[in-house]
Every structure is written in C-alpha cells, then in structure tokens.
Amino acid sequence: MEQVPRTDDIDAGYCLRFLREVRDVAFATTDEAGLPAVRIIDVMMVEGGRLYFVAARGKAFYADVMRTRFVAIVGQSPDFRTCRLRGAVEHPDDEVEQHRLVDRIFELNPSMQELYPGDSRYVLEAFYLQDAQGEYFDLSGTPIVRVPFALGSAREAVAGFVITDRCVGCGTCAEACPEQCIATGSPYEIAQVHCLRCGRCAEVCPHDAIERRS
Amino acid sequence: MEQVPRTDDIDAGYCLRFLREVRDVAFATTDEAGLPAVRIIDVMMVEGGRLYFVAARGKAFYADVMRTRFVAIVGQSPDFRTCRLRGAVEHPDDEVEQHRLVDRIFELNPSMQELYPGDSRYVLEAFYLQDAQGEYFDLSGTPIVRVPFALGSAREAVAGFVITDRCVGCGTCAEACPEQCIATGSPYEIAQVHCLRCGRCAEVCPHDAIERRS
DSSP states (O other): OOOOOOGGGOOHHHHHHHHHHHOEEEEEEEOTTSOEEEEEEEOOEEETTEEEEEEETTSHHHHHHHHHOEEEEEEEOTTSEEEEEEEEEEOOOOHHHHHHHHHHHHHHOTTHHHHSOGGGGGGEEEEEEEEEEEEEEEOSSSSOEEEEEEETTOOOOOOEEEEOTTOOOOOHHHHHOTTOOEEOSSSOEEOGGGOOOOOHHHHHOTTOOEEEEO | OOOOOOGGGOOHHHHHHHHHHHOEEEEEEEOTTSOEEEEEEEOOEEETTEEEEEEETTSHHHHHHHHHOEEEEEEEOTTSEEEEEEEEEEOOOOHHHHHHHHHHHHHHOTTHHHHSOGGGGGGEEEEEEEEEEEEEEEOSSSSOEEEEEEETTOOOOOOEEEEOTTOOOOOHHHHHOTTOOEEOSSSOEEOGGGOOOOOHHHHHOTTOOEEEEO
C-alpha cells in the first residue's frame, strides 16, 4: 500500500489509486425487490478519473447494474483504512468499444485470463464510475480521520452533525464526545474530520442545539 | 484464518466463524431514496447461530437498518475466499437487554473501548442476523468453488443456470464454459459448485436449452 497520506493530501485521485490498490472491493446494488445485495468485485482499472469494473452478462450483479445504473462501493486496506464511493454507473454500449476495454483490462490484470480463457472474456462487459461522492476513512488512529471527496462533476456529500446558534456553551457535548472532537466557541464546533457521527452530542445537548445534516 | 475446508464441510456454522474471523465486513443497505449504501462494519460476536453487529444511533447506517431491517454483507479473507449473507435484521428493543449485549460485545472486542470510552458505548445498539441466505465463494483456485448455505429458518437461495430437457447434447456449452464445469449427459449438467454464473453457456446454446434461475 501507499503510505498513509497527510489529511490535506487526500483527494479523489488518491482515493481512486487506493481503491485500485485494494482491488478486491465490495460493490453494493439494489435488486429487483429493492433489497440490498453486495459482493466482492475487482477494481480493474483507474484511468482518466474513472474507476472501471467488469461484470459477466449472466450475473445478478450485471442485471442490477444495468437496471439501476448505480453502485456503492467500499474497499479496505490491510491497515484498516477505507474508501467509499457512490454514484452513477456508465456503460459504453458500443460492442467494439466494449471489446477494446475488456482487452485493455485483461492486459492490466493478467490473472483474468485464467478465469476467462480465450474468447470467453467477451461475456464480460466494462462499466465505469465517473461522477460519484466518496469518503476516505481511517479508524486505526486516535482521533479517527474522515475526508469527503467527489469524483467528476459530483459534489462532496454533506452529512454529520452541526452545532447551531442555539448553543449556550455549556460544554455538555464536548464532555460526552467519545472522540473529543468538539471545540469551545460560540457556538461550539465539531471537527468534522475527526467525527464518528455517532450522534451522542445531539442526544446529550440540553438545548437541542445540535442537528443532523444529510 | 482457519484452514481452507473441504467443500462438504462448508456450512452455516463454518461461514459464521469465517465472517467473525474476517471481522471487518462490508454491510450494504438501501437508503431512503432506495439507493444502495455500503460501509465496513465489524462482526462483533457470533453466538447461538446469530451474527451480531452494532450501530451508533447517529449514523445513516443505523437509520437504514431501523427502517428496512435488512442487510447484505460480504467478507473476504486475506487468501481471497469470501462469504456473503443476506437477511432480516433483528433488533432487541429492550434497553436492559441492549446494554447487556453492548457490554458483552465490548468484553469480546476490547478495542471498542478506545473508540467509545466510558458510558459513550451506549450510543451503540446491537443487532443480529438470524435467518439469512448465504454463499461461500473461493475464486482463488481452479475450478472456483461456491457453496450456498442458509442460517436459521431461511432456505438456501436457488440461483445460477440449469440445462433443460431441450438439450440435444451438441456440446457447444461445455466447450464454451470458461470453468469447464459442464458434464456430458442427457441433458448436459452444470456443476453448480464450480459455476461462475457468467451465462456464456446460455448465450452460445444453439437450442436455447439453458435457463437462468433466480
């Protein structure tokens, strides 16, 4: 794995390289009944700001992706850092382009030839994520670190808790925070980069001053 | 990790132990918009045929699970074997029982005390999977191995391809199969335990004799 980066250096490019290096990544979809499904899929290629994967036409995963054109993925490194990514899936419809992509992917991932020898590779089709919301997450240290990022034309996701103007500075939240990531001030402020989003601050605030964004 | 088991020895008990040992597992849900979401969650305990996990009340994951009461999970060992599990989530509503479960889970997983020191642990709630469909999957060898299993009162999932009576024994499918897992006969037969479910056999069959079950 690449070295653990400084927080300022975590961006979409870093996270794409991270996911490619992790390679075996969980891909979640929703099935025809609207229920979640998840399986391990390889990140086959990262090129031009896109993350490429393949699916065989016979698989439930292929059917889910073609129907919904949306996936959520998460990969974890051996040192317990993770990247998540959610977004719209693009599928080149042209057969010539599909064969070109599959050939390129097999060049970059030679072990695929053992699984799909000869022409059987063309039962696979290539997809990519281009516009997606992501998050880098490192739970291994204290405090934890989380960094949102966006791919392509997507915007960074806004989530977590914020302390509003109703804060009277009593300090109950800061004391209760398991990560000790709430700073004094008017109002008090949550360091989003270190927040677990457990919600304990909002539960203990006597003034109902802490809100969940999502 | 435990040793690679004989195919006959892969059952629900083995797979629960496998997931507990992998521990950092991808949990997929659907969000309020019906889109998939996925994140790494620890398998905290396996007891009485149940797989336990926790979620903090402030998290989007908690909201998803409470709303849908359904998760799909997948874990992978360092030697590239995976287990998947999908099913209904149970949530003990009683607060005393919740505290008992969280305390027991913290005993079994001491590192949780660093993340949630003192009483902050009770922002977590315990959930378990009891009735679920699963699949063990080993892509590392040739041929690949997949074994379905069921937890609790769930039935094993039926999926993949079958060769019907329309088969005339021409052998086109067996020749095209990337895993070489189709045996001659009347009709020919797919060894489900070694099938990638890529669907190539169904595509090449000149007699439209191969059907997808799901």
